[in-house]
Amino acid sequence: MNTRKKEILQAVTEDYVSTAEPVGSRTISRKYLTELSPATIRNEMADLEYEGYLEQPHTSAGRVPSEKGYRFYVDTLMRDKPLTQEEMGKVLQEYSKRRGEIQALSRAAAKILAELANCAAVVISPGVQCGSIKHIQMAAISNDDIMMIVITSTGALEHRLIRLRNSLSQNDLDVVSAILNRHLRGLSFADLTRQLIRAVKAELSAYSELASQALEILTSSGICPSEESVHTDGIANFLEQPEFKQIERARPVLRLLESQSHLLNLMSGYRTGITVRIGSENTLEELRDCSIISASYGHAGKVMGTIGVVGPTRMDYSKAISLVRFMAEGISELLERASFER
Amino acid sequence: MNTRKKEILQAVTEDYVSTAEPVGSRTISRKYLTELSPATIRNEMADLEYEGYLEQPHTSAGRVPSEKGYRFYVDTLMRDKPLTQEEMGKVLQEYSKRRGEIQALSRAAAKILAELANCAAVVISPGVQCGSIKHIQMAAISNDDIMMIVITSTGALEHRLIRLRNSLSQNDLDVVSAILNRHLRGLSFADLTRQLIRAVKAELSAYSELASQALEILTSSGICPSEESVHTDGIANFLEQPEFKQIERARPVLRLLESQSHLLNLMSGYRTGITVRIGSENTLEELRDCSIISASYGHAGKVMGTIGVVGPTRMDYSKAISLVRFMAEGISELLERASFER
DNA sequence: TTTTGGCACTCTAGACCATAGAGTGCTAAA
DNA sequence: TTTAGCACTCTATGGTCTAGAGTGCCAAAA
Numbered sequence: 001m002n003t004r005k006k007e008i009l010q011a012v013t014e015d016y017v018s019t020a021e022p023v024g025s026r027t028i029s030r031k032y033l034t035e036l037s038p039a040t041i042r043n044e045m046a047d048l049e050y051e052g053y054l055e056q057p058h059t060s061a062g063r064v065p066s067e068k069g070y071r072f073y074v075d076t077l078m079r080d081k082p083l084t085q086e087e088m089g090k091v092l093q094e095y096s097k098r099r100g101e102i103q104a105l106s107r108a109a110a111k112i113l114a115e116l117a118n119c120a121a122v123v124i125s126p127g128v129q130c131g132s133i134k135h136i137q138m139a140a141i142s143n144d145d146i147m148m149i150v151i152t153s154t155g156a157l158e159h160r161l162i163r164l165r166n167s168l169s170q171n172d173l174d175v176v177s178a179i180l181n182r183h184l185r186g187l188s189f190a191d192l193t194r195q196l197i198r199a200v201k202a203e204l205s206a207y208s209e210l211a212s213q214a215l216e217i218l219t220s221s222g223i224c225p226s227e228e229s230v231h232t233d234g235i236a237n238f239l240e241q242p243e244f245k246q247i248e249r250a251r252p253v254l255r256l257l258e259s260q261s262h263l264l265n266l267m268s269g270y271r272t273g274i275t276v277r278i279g280s281e282n283t284l285e286e287l288r289d290c291s292i293i294s295a296s297y298g299h300a301g302k303v304m305g306t307i308g309v310v311g312p313t314r315m316d317y318s319k320a321i322s323l324v325r326f327m328a329e330g331i332s333e334l335l336e337r338a339s340f341e342r
Numbered sequence: 343m344n345t346r347k348k349e350i351l352q353a354v355t356e357d358y359v360s361t362a363e364p365v366g367s368r369t370i371s372r373k374y375l376t377e378l379s380p381a382t383i384r385n386e387m388a389d390l391e392y393e394g395y396l397e398q399p400h401t402s403a404g405r406v407p408s409e410k411g412y413r414f415y416v417d418t419l420m421r422d423k424p425l426t427q428e429e430m431g432k433v434l435q436e437y438s439k440r441r442g443e444i445q446a447l448s449r450a451a452a453k454i455l456a457e458l459a460n461c462a463a464v465v466i467s468p469g470v471q472c473g474s475i476k477h478i479q480m481a482a483i484s485n486d487d488i489m490m491i492v493i494t495s496t497g498a499l500e501h502r503l504i505r506l507r508n509s510l511s512q513n514d515l516d517v518v519s520a521i522l523n524r525h526l527r528g529l530s531f532a533d534l535t536r537q538l539i540r541a542v543k544a545e546l547s548a549y550s551e552l553a554s555q556a557l558e559i560l561t562s563s564g565i566c567p568s569e570e571s572v573h574t575d576g577i578a579n580f581l582e583q584p585e586f587k588q589i590e591r592a593r594p595v596l597r598l599l600e601s602q603s604h605l606l607n608l609m610s611g612y613r614t615g616i617t618v619r620i621g622s623e624n625t626l627e628e629l630r631d632c633s634i635i636s637a638s639y640g641h642a643g644k645v646m647g648t649i650g651v652v653g654p655t656r657m658d659y660s661k662a663i664s665l666v667r668f669m670a671e672g673i674s675e676l677l678e679r680a681s682f683e684r
Numbered sequence: 685t686t687t688t689g690g691c692a693c694t695c696t697a698g699a700c701c702a703t704a705g706a707g708t709g710c711t712a713a714a
Numbered sequence: 715t716t717t718a719g720c721a722c723t724c725t726a727t728g729g730t731c732t733a734g735a736g737t738g739c740c741a742a743a744a
Binding site: 099103104107134140147151160161170178181185227235239240245247254255258 | 441442443445446449476477479481482483484487489491493495497499501502503512516520523527569570575576577578581582586587589592593596597600680
């Protein structure tokens with residue numbers, strides 16, 4: 001793959017990304033590589049097709065990057081496309097407005113990312129399991145319903161209803177809350193050893209029914225990434241893309257984007273840094289014609305959430321990557337600052 | 343409008359709703375009114391068209407109900423289509439599983455409604471402003487960030503970040519929380535008179551910075567229906583409808599369904615009972631080809647939230663109305679029970 | 685050896701046309 | 715009042731043709 005081929009592949013990719021029309025040798029010669037004739041470019045393009053970087057929708061159409069072509073473009077050819085001042089300002093303003101309210105912030109982040117990338121955006125916000133415990137509170141809702149609230153250092157907040165056979169007064173609940181806070185404040189959920197739990201339970205023996213339920217929630221599956229931490233936006237942007245003119249193509253993707261549980265699986269579990277999955281690199285059949293750019297965020301080496309965009313494979317990778325990276329770093333920073341400030 | 347015309351209008355409507363094809367006199371004669379010949383039916387249909395109940399997409403097509411036709415059908419002709427045992431079971435099971443967690447419940451309700459009605463579903467869940475105050479809690483997040491949490495009788499929970507210049511210990515915060523609870527527990531937000539607020543402020547004079555911010559939030563716009571209480575589901579169902587085959591028709595509706603703030607405006611502020619808005623009865627241009635069935639829920643004469651479906655005007659009104667009514671009543675009951683149990 | 689102009693070839697999109705089928709409205713007869 | 719019959723209208727479908735875009739290949743030019 002010589003320099004000229006690279007230039008041609010780059011030109012084809014960038015032109016196709018912006019016009020959504022297969023690009024022919026003539027276009028390349030006129031718009032990008034004026035020093036070469038169409039014929040020369042045709043020869044090179046034939047090679048590029050033979051090598052699998054380009055494809056032809058049909059004989060007399062121009063060329064289109066293949067998945068391999070996009071992959072090469074992303075890995076080698078793409079130039080950085082930094083955010084404009086305006087875009088950065090918009091993001092940062094939104095971030096500072098919702099500092100400390102991670103749910104609202106994630107929602108806003110999805111919205112703004114969808115808008116700037118003109119794609120669908122997905123944000124998985126950090127659940128309580130990511131931070132350390134800041135406060136636990138029991139509140140009486142009715143005679144036998146208690147609401148337990150857990151707040152963590154990341155500003156995440158989880159509430160669970162506990163139903164009791166024997167009702168407790170708010171005074172009792174305050175006592176329980178105080179004891180729980182005395183033992184558990186400042187700890188992360190990984191720190192909740194069996195020993196510790198046993199000790200707390202012992203001290204709360206007067207309220208054993210409540211205590212056992214509460215501690216069960218804190219240690220078990222009660223505290224785990226939930227569907228409520230999945231935020232999606234920009235679904236309508238999807239339908240703007242010409243590749244989804246025929247609605248049948250869009251439907252399976254939209255079904256996926258509506259399914260919080262699938263998105264949770266799809267987007268979590270990545271290490272920090274940008275992940276780009278192009279077309280069938282996504283194992284899901286529905287995403288055969290889509291690409292996903294995602295980045296995890298967090299701090300102290302801990303992945304706490306994910307932010308990403310979903311769009312057609314014909315996507316402005318450079319822009320999307322810059323955006324996702326910038327926005328992920330912004331959230332990481334907020335989380336980090338929150339954890340130093342305590 | 344004689345009986346026979348009504349029968350014909352009903353037949354046309356129900357056939358069109360289920361097939362999405364304009365229906366001709368022959369079909370009516372064969373499938374619905376076998377004792378009449380197509381010619382007779384043609385005459386009646388011509389009348390119905392003249393009177394504005396039916397429309398013809400073009401000369402040699404069958405007839406389709408006009409908005410006026412749908413309206414007449416809904417008001418007069420429609421027969422009740424009760425839910426199946428299975429459907430009721432599904433709804434009630436979901437409800438009982440999330441009893442007391444109004445956000446999760448609303449989310450689940452939207453999902454199940456969308457599924458059963460095969461339309462888009464929207465649920466506005468009751469914000470804290472609807473219930474009476476159950477508990478107020480301040481929790482220290484960092485040196486100068488306090489999180490204030492308000493829980494109400496409906497199980498709604500609101501949290502707001504308060505930033506202070508002078509940091510307070512969790513002990514201080516517990517004191518403040520206790521005082522706030524002593525004064526405000528059991529009251530609704532309408533009960534927060536200026537007098538009362540002044541009294542509370544006086545007692546909290548030692549913490550005036552925090553107190554004034556907290557009380558400001560409680561009394562002002564801080565506590566109002568927020569975008570986080572809007573839950574949408576079933577957007578993908580929309581695209582199944584043949585009227586949205588051409589994506590341009592669907593796009594504006596999807597944009598609307600993605601805009602929490604617009605939905606909030608659109609769906610709130612109705613009295614209890616079912617509201618049916620057909621086509622251009624919706625003032626919004628985007629909904630020209632859609633119908634909305636919605637019902638408010640709540641108890642003690644107070645509207646607390648709304649649940650509804652959005653679909654094409656060619657909608658199974660009877661089914662949708664039964665579903666929405668049943669689901670709204672279910673939520674109302676849960677809220678009512680919660681308020682007696684206290 | 686590389687580049688380029690020229691040319692024949694291929695394929696699609698769009699225009700145009702013809703036809704089948706569905707449905708109507710009208711008229712006259714039952 | 716109802717109905718059979720018939721002429722008429724309109725759409726959807728499929729076929730055919732053409733213009734246009736783009737290619738591949740060859741032979742000449744650099």
